[in-house]
Structures are given as structure tokens and as C-alpha cells.
Amino acid sequence: MAIKTTLFFPFNDYSFSLIDYVKKINGDFVVASCKGTGLIGRDVAYSVNMPDIGVNVLDIADVSWNQITDFVILNPGDNLALYKQIKKVYILAKENKITIHDLTGYFDTKIKQKKDNESFSPRPISPIEKPIIYISGIFDSIHNSLISLNLKFYLKEAGYNSKIMTYNKNLKYSNDIIFDSSFLEKPEKLYFTQYKLYEQIKRLDDDMNVDLIIVQVPGGFSQLNNYVFNDFGIYFAFLNNLIRPDYLIVSLPYDFIDRDMVKEIEDVSESKYNKKIDAFVVNNGYWRFGEGTTLSSQPKDTYLPFSLLDSIKEDDMYTINYSELVDSIINVLGEYDDR
Numbered sequence: 001m002a003i004k005t006t007l008f009f010p011f012n013d014y015s016f017s018l019i020d021y022v023k024k025i026n027g028d029f030v031v032a033s034c035k036g037t038g039l040i041g042r043d044v045a046y047s048v049n050m051p052d053i054g055v056n057v058l059d060i061a062d063v064s065w066n067q068i069t070d071f072v073i074l075n076p077g078d079n080l081a082l083y084k085q086i087k088k089v090y091i092l093a094k095e096n097k098i099t100i101h102d103l104t105g106y107f108d109t110k111i112k113q114k115k116d117n118e119s120f121s122p123r124p125i126s127p128i129e130k131p132i133i134y135i136s137g138i139f140d141s142i143h144n145s146l147i148s149l150n151l152k153f154y155l156k157e158a159g160y161n162s163k164i165m166t167y168n169k170n171l172k173y174s175n176d177i178i179f180d181s182s183f184l185e186k187p188e189k190l191y192f193t194q195y196k197l198y199e200q201i202k203r204l205d206d207d208m209n210v211d212l213i214i215v216q217v218p219g220g221f222s223q224l225n226n227y228v229f230n231d232f233g234i235y236f237a238f239l240n241n242l243i244r245p246d247y248l249i250v251s252l253p254y255d256f257i258d259r260d261m262v263k264e265i266e267d268v269s270e271s272k273y274n275k276k277i278d279a280f281v282v283n284n285g286y287w288r289f290g291e292g293t294t295l296s297s298q299p300k301d302t303y304l305p306f307s308l309l310d311s312i313k314e315d316d317m318y319t320i321n322y323s324e325l326v327d328s329i330i331n332v333l334g335e336y337d338d339r
Contacts, residue, residue: 005029006070007098009089011039011057013047014077017145018170020044023053024153030068032060034085048142060089065096073102075169103170125198128205128213131333133162134245136217136236138265143251147281148216149174151329154322155212158330163204166216177204179218183235194242201243212333215239221250222268233272240273247332251281278332279325 006029008019019031033039040059043052071093076082083106090107093100100107133151135144145168152174155162164176172178180196204213222233250265262280269277 007068008072010082015074015170016048017149021149032058068098070099073104075103103172128243130205131246132213133247134215135249136221137251140219144216148214150322154326158326160211162212162214163210164214167218247278247329248275249279250277
């Protein structure tokens, strides 16, 4: 009897975070891409230069449609050239009567959210009661989606339900919330955008099944220098002015493990946003503030003092101890736990 499974296509680095999450909650799926991507036959983690997670990328031409029950059309991010190939595979899926879940918004979809203007009527802004975690970065990075989904998974393991607000449309599959288009795509009067964002967050705040809200902030955390503008940090500033986070995580590229750089980023956060950074993630290394800056890395599972950072090998940076990070979050947000 043929094994029935779900197909995710077209895979690229933009969708790695979702595949990593799906692997944790359900192993019954296959991932495919097109020839010429350099990904065929490789583990999906190769796309983001990380250790294998045990999921290889198939050539879409080799997929056996009689084994597929569901076809998830992955959003390829900025790789618009893939849409022509997506359409061909979409037609094949329709011919084979496969259930289609479209994360791009261009085809049929089984995963829908309310339209931007549906039932929109501004209401008085009241405080958000549930704790909010912001995830930002020195650059807008695919690692931010990976951090968000891993936090969601490990918070669930710890007994906390969370929802993510994100610009990564692939996270519709994980039942998370995509920013209203007025925030990123359709410029409107600022107060309309503000109300719509507030309404999205408030709906999560009112949801009895949500304990924490994770916001994946688009764009860079702040302007880096006179050459790297990072959207001038406008998205973070807008969200921070609307609703300040209770816990702030900032991701850094590996090359930015530098005492002066970290101190400068801390100063920007406190002076510009009036918020202390609670944790740094370096690729997938975890920096914790409190009694000095420390780094937790696997498989050693040890904390290294700031003075030893220069001796860390690149391989040490790949696996974050999310259980430790979740413990830190729960500790900081402990006053919200009234269960």
C-alpha cells in the first residue's frame, strides 16, 4: 500500500524555518525543489548553512503523485522566477485531485485569514494584557522566522500556547498571523495602519487559547551605519510605539560577535526604544543578559563568559538551547502566569 503524504514545494532557504517546524510536529511529508537550485539531494538545512535535520530535497520531477494527498505551495519570498514552475506543479496537483494549500495567495487556498478590510471598525485602544515577545535583528534575516517557530514549539512543550505575527507568509501553515498588508505593502494613512495592527494584536490578546504573543518584526532593528540603512528601523519603531514588548530578542550574524558592537546595539535599544534587550541570538547561539553576557551553545550545553568568545569555533554557533531561552522568557514574564 502506497504511503500517503504531504508535498511542500518549491523549497528554498526562505521556507527552511517552516520545514524545520513541521519536522518537529509531523514527520509525514516530503520536500521538493527544481533542478538548478543546487538543493536536489541535499538536506534542507544545507540551504541555510546549518547541520542536517534529516529531510532531503527531492526533484519535483521525481515526485510520485499517487503518494501525495496534500500539496503545500510554499511562498518563495523574493524568488519570483519560481512562480512559473509553481503553476505547472499546481496544474498537476489539480489533475491528480490533490488537496492544495496555497501560502502564496496566487492560487487556490485552504488556509485563509480575514481580508484586510473585513469587519474593520476602530475601537478604543486599551492595554494589551498578554505578554509580547519581539524578535528583531541587525538585519532582516530568515533566522528570525526560525527563532519564532522554535520558540512557539518549545513554549508549547513548556505548557504555553503562543501565536506569531509575521511577514513570512509560509507561517500561515503553522496557523500564525500575517501582518495586515497596509503595514508592509499598501501605504495608507498612519492611523489606519496603527488601528489595523492594534486590532490584529488585540484579537490575539482576546483569544483564550493564546498565552503569549510573538511578533517577528520586519526590517532591521535600526540603521547600522551610513551605508546600511536597514529601513532606518522604521518597522520596529512603529510597532514599539504602538505596543512595547515585554521581552526583546535581537538576532546577530556570526560576524557581529564583538563586544563594542553588542554594547552599541544595547545603547541604541535603550536610548532609541527605551527597552533593554533581553537576549541576543547569534545564528543559533543564545546570549543572555543578567549577570554579565553569556553564551549557551550545544552540544557542549555550557555557558561561556564574554572573555572567551574569541575562542568559540563557528561550528559551536549552530544549535541554540531553546529550553534555556524559554526558561529565561518564563522567568522574565513570570508575573503574567496566573494559571
